[in-house]
Amino acid sequence: MLGAARRQLGSGPMLGQVLRRLRPAAVAEATRGYSAAAKEMTVRDALNSALDEEMSADPSVFLMGEEVGEYQGAYKISKGLLDKYGPDRVLDTPITEAGFTGIGVGAAYQGLRPIVEFMTFNFSMQAIDHIINSAAKSNYMSAGQISVPIVFRGPNGAAAGVGAQHSQCYAAWYAHVPGLKVLTPYSAEDARGLLKAAIRDPDPVIFLENELLYGESFPVSAEVLDSSFCLPIGKAKIEREGKDVTITAFSKMVGYALQAAEILSKEGISAEVINLRSIRPLDRAAINASVRKTNRLVTVEEGFPQHGVGAEICMSVVEESFEYLDAPVERIAGADVPMPYAANLERMAVPQVSSFSSILYFLLALAHIV
Amino acid sequence: MAATSFTAAKFLAPVAARSGGERAPPLPAGASSSSFARAMRRGGAHHPRLRTALAVSSDVLAGNKAQAAAANPAVTREEALELYEDMVLGRVFEDMCAQMYYRGKMFGFVHLYNGQEAVSTGFIKYLNQADCVVSTYRDHVHALSKGVPARSVMAELFGKATGCCRGQGGSMHMFSAPHNLLGGFAFIGEGIPVATGAAFAAKYRHEVLKQSGPDGLDVTVAFFGDGTCNNGQFFECLNMAQLWKLPIIFVVENNLWAIGMSHLRATSDPEIFKKGPAFGMPGVHVDGMDVLKVREVAKEAIDRARRGEGPTLVECETYRFRGHSLADPDELRKPGKDYFPVSFYFFASLVKFLVLTRLSGEMENGIKASLAKFVAMLKMASNIVLMKTDEKSHYAARDPITALKKYIIEENLATESELKSIEKKIEDVVEEAVEFADASPHPPRSQLLENVFADPKGFGIGPDGKYRCEDPKFTQGTAQV
Numbered sequence: 001m002l003g004a005a006r007r008q009l010g011s012g013p014m015l016g017q018v019l020r021r022l023r024p025a026a027v028a029e030a031t032r033g034y035s036a037a038a039k040e041m042t043v044r045d046a047l048n049s050a051l052d053e054e055m056s057a058d059p060s061v062f063l064m065g066e067e068v069g070e071y072q073g074a075y076k077i078s079k080g081l082l083d084k085y086g087p088d089r090v091l092d093t094p095i096t097e098a099g100f101t102g103i104g105v106g107a108a109y110q111g112l113r114p115i116v117e118f119m120t121f122n123f124s125m126q127a128i129d130h131i132i133n134s135a136a137k138s139n140y141m142s143a144g145q146i147s148v149p150i151v152f153r154g155p156n157g158a159a160a161g162v163g164a165q166h167s168q169c170y171a172a173w174y175a176h177v178p179g180l181k182v183l184t185p186y187s188a189e190d191a192r193g194l195l196k197a198a199i200r201d202p203d204p205v206i207f208l209e210n211e212l213l214y215g216e217s218f219p220v221s222a223e224v225l226d227s228s229f230c231l232p233i234g235k236a237k238i239e240r241e242g243k244d245v246t247i248t249a250f251s252k253m254v255g256y257a258l259q260a261a262e263i264l265s266k267e268g269i270s271a272e273v274i275n276l277r278s279i280r281p282l283d284r285a286a287i288n289a290s291v292r293k294t295n296r297l298v299t300v301e302e303g304f305p306q307h308g309v310g311a312e313i314c315m316s317v318v319e320e321s322f323e324y325l326d327a328p329v330e331r332i333a334g335a336d337v338p339m340p341y342a343a344n345l346e347r348m349a350v351p352q353v354s355s356f357s358s359i360l361y362f363l364l365a366l367a368h369i370v
Numbered sequence: 371m372a373a374t375s376f377t378a379a380k381f382l383a384p385v386a387a388r389s390g391g392e393r394a395p396p397l398p399a400g401a402s403s404s405s406f407a408r409a410m411r412r413g414g415a416h417h418p419r420l421r422t423a424l425a426v427s428s429d430v431l432a433g434n435k436a437q438a439a440a441a442n443p444a445v446t447r448e449e450a451l452e453l454y455e456d457m458v459l460g461r462v463f464e465d466m467c468a469q470m471y472y473r474g475k476m477f478g479f480v481h482l483y484n485g486q487e488a489v490s491t492g493f494i495k496y497l498n499q500a501d502c503v504v505s506t507y508r509d510h511v512h513a514l515s516k517g518v519p520a521r522s523v524m525a526e527l528f529g530k531a532t533g534c535c536r537g538q539g540g541s542m543h544m545f546s547a548p549h550n551l552l553g554g555f556a557f558i559g560e561g562i563p564v565a566t567g568a569a570f571a572a573k574y575r576h577e578v579l580k581q582s583g584p585d586g587l588d589v590t591v592a593f594f595g596d597g598t599c600n601n602g603q604f605f606e607c608l609n610m611a612q613l614w615k616l617p618i619i620f621v622v623e624n625n626l627w628a629i630g631m632s633h634l635r636a637t638s639d640p641e642i643f644k645k646g647p648a649f650g651m652p653g654v655h656v657d658g659m660d661v662l663k664v665r666e667v668a669k670e671a672i673d674r675a676r677r678g679e680g681p682t683l684v685e686c687e688t689y690r691f692r693g694h695s696l697a698d699p700d701e702l703r704k705p706g707k708d709y710f711p712v713s714f715y716f717f718a719s720l721v722k723f724l725v726l727t728r729l730s731g732e733m734e735n736g737i738k739a740s741l742a743k744f745v746a747m748l749k750m751a752s753n754i755v756l757m758k759t760d761e762k763s764h765y766a767a768r769d770p771i772t773a774l775k776k777y778i779i780e781e782n783l784a785t786e787s788e789l790k791s792i793e794k795k796i797e798d799v800v801e802e803a804v805e806f807a808d809a810s811p812h813p814p815r816s817q818l819l820e821n822v823f824a825d826p827k828g829f830g831i832g833p834d835g836k837y838r839c840e841d842p843k844f845t846q847g848t849a850q851v
Contacts, residue, residue: 059579088578094613099563099606106567109552110502112574129557134564138553140821142545143536146552147824178822193830193839202824228844232837233828281828 038222044214046188047077050195051115053227055085058113061199064091064100065117065154074119075155075214101127101152105134108150113199118154121170121208135204136179151198153207156184157251157302158350160212164338169303171250174206175280175312181205181233182279184250188218190277193231201233208279210252236283238290242272245360246290248313249300250276253351257300260356267361279309287313288321295326298360302350305333327363332356445662447783453661454778454789456495457487457771458796460511463520464692466800467510467527471696475808476527479556480541483511485659485691488770489623490515492664493591496672500583502550502572502590504565507542508623509554512593517549524803530810537813538821558594559601562620565592566607569618569681586676587617594621597628599642608649608683617675619668620646622685623658626761629694630702646683658686659768662777689765703762720747 041049055061062085067074069082069092082090093100097118104114118124124131135148158167175182181203185191191209198205223229239254240261249257254275261271272290276283291297297317299310310331317329335349445453464482471480483490486508494503494515505512513523518534526533527541534546544554552568555561572588575581598604599622611618622642626633634640646653656667664686671682693700778784832838 060574062574062578088574094606094609096606096610098603099566099610102560102563102603102607103567103570103610106504106552106564106569107571107574108567109564110568110571110575112571129560130563133557134553134555134560138545139824141535141539141543141554142547143538144821144824145535145545145547149824181823181828197828197830201829203828223839226844228838230830230838232830232839235830235837 039220039225040217041188041192041220041225042215042217043185043188043191043209044075044077046191046218046220047195047209047214048079048081049225050192050199051078051081052084054196054199055081055089057227058200059089060111061113061115062089062091062107063115063117064093064104066093066095066119068092068117073117075211077209077214078117097123097126098130101130102134104150105130105138105148108135108148108204109138109146111149113149113151115151115153115199118152120166120211121154121156122166122168124152124154124170131174131180131204131206132177136177138179139203140179147202148204149202151195151201151205151207153195153198153209155211155214156208157210158334158339158346161341161343161346162339163341167339169208169301169334170206171208171279171301172303172308172312174208175282175309176307177280179204180280182208183233184208184276184279186213186251186254186275186277188220189224190231190237190275192220192224193229194233194277197230197233200230205233208251213252213255216255231277234278234281234283236277236286237275238272238286239275240271240273242270243294244270244272245296245298245363246272246274246287246294247298247300247356247360248274248276248287248310250279250309251302253300253302256351256353256356259353260360263353263357264360269360271360276309282312282316284316284320288317291317291321292324295324296363297325298330298332298356298363300332300351300356302334305331305336308333330359330363332359445665445783450774450778450781450783451788451792452495453491453665454771454774455792455796456491456515457661457774458793459514459520459799460487460490461771462793462796462800463510463514463523463803466524466804468692468696470524470527470804476541477529478540479507479695479697480527481508481695482692483508483690485765485769486623486625486688487511488661488664488774489593489621489658489686489688492661493593493619493621493668493672496665496668497589497591498583498585500550500588501672502552502565502568502588503593504552504561504568504590505544505554505593506558506561506595506598507554507556508595509544509551510541513544513546513549513551513554516546516551518544518546518551520799520803521806522546524800525807525810528807528810529812530807531813531817532806532810536817538817559598559603562592562594562598562603562607565590566611566616566618569611569616569675570614572617573614573678587678589672589675590616590618591672592618592620593623595628596622596624596626596633596642597631597636598622599645600637605645605649608645608651608681611681612649612651615678615680617678618681619671619675620681620683622683623688624685625688625690627690627694627703629698632702641685643683643685651681651683653683653685655685655687658688659765659770659773661770661774689761689768691762691766 051063055063063078063081068078069087069090072079078090101116104116107114131152135150139147156171157169171182171184174180181201183194183198183205185194195207198207239258242261247257247261254273257273261273264271272294274286274290299313301309303309310333314329314331317325332351332355334351337349339349340346460483464484467476467480467482470476490511494512497503503512503516510523513534514520522532522534523544526535526537526539526544529537529540531537534544539545539554542554542556544551552564553561555564569590572590576587608620624633624642628636643653643655654667654671657663667684671684674680674682775789778789779786830838832841838844
């Protein structure tokens with residue numbers, strides 16, 4: 001019944017028209033709670049600066065991938081690094097995902113700290129044998145003799161109009177595997193802190209960025225800009241405090257969740273938004289603590305619904321905080337179809353702000369009736 | 371099945387054209403002048419190798435003393451005994467594995483290396499501790515040659531906590547960080563990029579980190595089979611290794627079979643060593659049943675890599691005496707399959723004899739001499755006949771251990787009794803390894819969840835459990851980062 005409601009309300013006329021007129025950036029800024037935020041930084045600059053600082057701090061860190069050197073990065077994330085560190089440390093590879101990913105893993109076996117860039121994580125499927133079998137499982141198979149301090153990074157999830165083979169979200173795939181750490185930064189602070197932690201981490205880390213977030217600016221404090229700054233892996237961030245419903249999200253969906261929370265607050269509903277930051281290990285403690293406070297949960301992700309991140313979060317809450325739930329956990333995910341190309345279909349295939357608020361509104365209405 | 375679609379006539383013509391520019395220099399005096407006989411002597415008598423050019427290379431074995439050395443390599447007594455001992459260890463260990471498997475002490479997938487010992491010994495015994503070896507699932511003997519103690523390997527196979535990977539890896543995943551044995555991979559071709567990465571790390575350490583050993587670059591040797599040479603990753607790594615001039619040797623253990631798939635049925639061009647020059651690196655073919663020849667090629671390739679001259683592709687023609695794994699009934703390698711009619715070879719040798727004796731005018735040397743020559747040719751032909759009707763017994767006759775033993779005794783490097791005492795010593799070592807493994811404990815329950823991560827908390831959380839970014843001192847660089 002809820003599903004039917006979602007389909008109807010997802011295109012609810014009044015609310016939808018209201019929402020589409022709002023400017024995302026303004027709403028986003030208003031909902032953030034940084035103090036003394038002096039500077040703004042794009043996610044792209046955040047990643048670039050993190051790479052730069054880590055490469056200068058540790059000479060065993062090197063970057064390899066397609067177009068990372070002379071092209072300055074397919075999305076200009078590695079701009080300037082080739083000039084600064086030379087071709088020995090910023091390697092342009094041939095189009096050989098399986099080969100160069102394996103080379104990165106072998107180099108990590110021998111104590112170097114490679115950062116392997118995938119032009120998009122869709123291409124990582126050609127190298128997934130190495131990510132899982134020779135990177136993730138090696139520390140276990142060798143009983144701790146061989147650790148693999150490698151970072152696999154690149155854009156993940158849907159961009160704009162890039163079609164089915166370039167738009168899949170891999171968070172659930174990689175989070176399924178023991179031996180990998182999976183990180184999903186949202187803001188510039190997340191990007192800097194998590195990438196630095198990932199590079200210094202002695203284990204294989206999957207760092208899922210988002211192409212559409214690269215150009216977005218976020219305020220950063222002075223601590224964030226420090227070269228020793230890093231964020232803890234496995235800890236989520238409460239982006240917005242609330243008391244009526246918990247919304248968990250990661251990557252780009254955090255921005256949407258914050259917008260939705262803003263709209264809901266005008267309706268008198270106070271939503272708590274959790275930026276997961278880390279899909280594996282999942283910050284179950286933070287999620288459960290939040291659900292115990294608000295008693296309702298909506299999980300949001302861009303990827304396919306079946307066996308997705310939301311399913312795991314729901315199960316975690318059912319296992320640990322079942323008595324605290326006042327309503328069933330609601331899952332908002334992308335459509336269960338390969339990503340279509342047509343712009344209007346693509347919009348329908350990923351969660352949109354309008355669908356969020358409509359569901360939340362409906363859920364809460366339902367809860368009041370019951 | 372392949373015999374019907376595959377005939378020598380189709381194959382020989384193009385090969386002759388191709389091998390025109392790649393003729394190996396002739397063997398030193400004492401060898402027969404007939405190209406056919408030369409091919410036979412090298413033992414590469416499987417029908418694709420009826421032509422003469424076996425070693426294709428750019429610089430590695432180009433017409434120099436290495437060729438003579440390959441035919442008659444010089445080893446010292448110590449070296450010979452070391453090689454012998456290592457090969458016997460490999461053989462006795464693998465035979466013991468088979469016994470233990472059938473007694474239920476070992477389980478899962480176990481792939482034995484019997485017959486291929488010359489390749490492992492020939493290459494690995496020339497490496498240093500700091501050099502790396504990457505292997506496939508057929509990795510017990512690579513581990514032993516690299517120096518992992520037999521008791522550790524046996525305990526690992528039994529799944530005990532005293533194994534080299536504490537029982538977590540098993541037969542197919544032997545890792546040893548102190549010996550630089552980087553696995554043990556179950557996926558075909560998976561070890562090749564990892565080995566290329568280890569070679570990359572060696573070069574990186576030398577050029578970027580400015581740390582290098584006195585001998586030159588640390589070398590990596592990647593072992594894999596004939597089936598792997600059709601895998602994409604193999605070609606990707608040949609490209610990148612040559613592109614970046616990495617210190618790696620790609621060693622193909624061509625035992626002609628990938629489980630039940632014959633190399634000839636799976637590969638459009640079965641001469642794997644020729645795929646090296648396609649990427650700009652030397653490709654060398656060597657008789658993998660002769661440890662001394664393998665060692666000569668290994669020396670050249672390893673020294674080349676250490677000097678920074680780049681990778682080499684070495685194809686070792688070898689054979690596994692047992693099935694693919696201990697679970698393999700090994701039915702496809704029956705005698706008589708895929709081979710030519712016996713009469714073909716008999717007539718071929720007869721015709722060659724007649725033609726060559728006529729051409730070289732040997733008839734003038736006397737009937738006795740020419741008869742002797744004819745008998746020699748018949749012998750060779752009969753070897754082929756035997757081989758053609760039974761691949762297994764052909765290669766069994768070329769057992770690398772027996773061949774080295776014969777060589778040692780003939781060259782008076784050691785006596786029979788010394789070799790026997792080595793064999794006895796090895797048997798004791800392997801017996802002791804089994805006893806050790808039997809007596810070792812199973813892994814404790816707590817081991818199940820250990821070692822998934824090197825640092826389960828992740829870098830962002832300091833050793834005291836606090837977040838590093840909340841440590842007030844981190845911006846001053848005094849925090850523990």
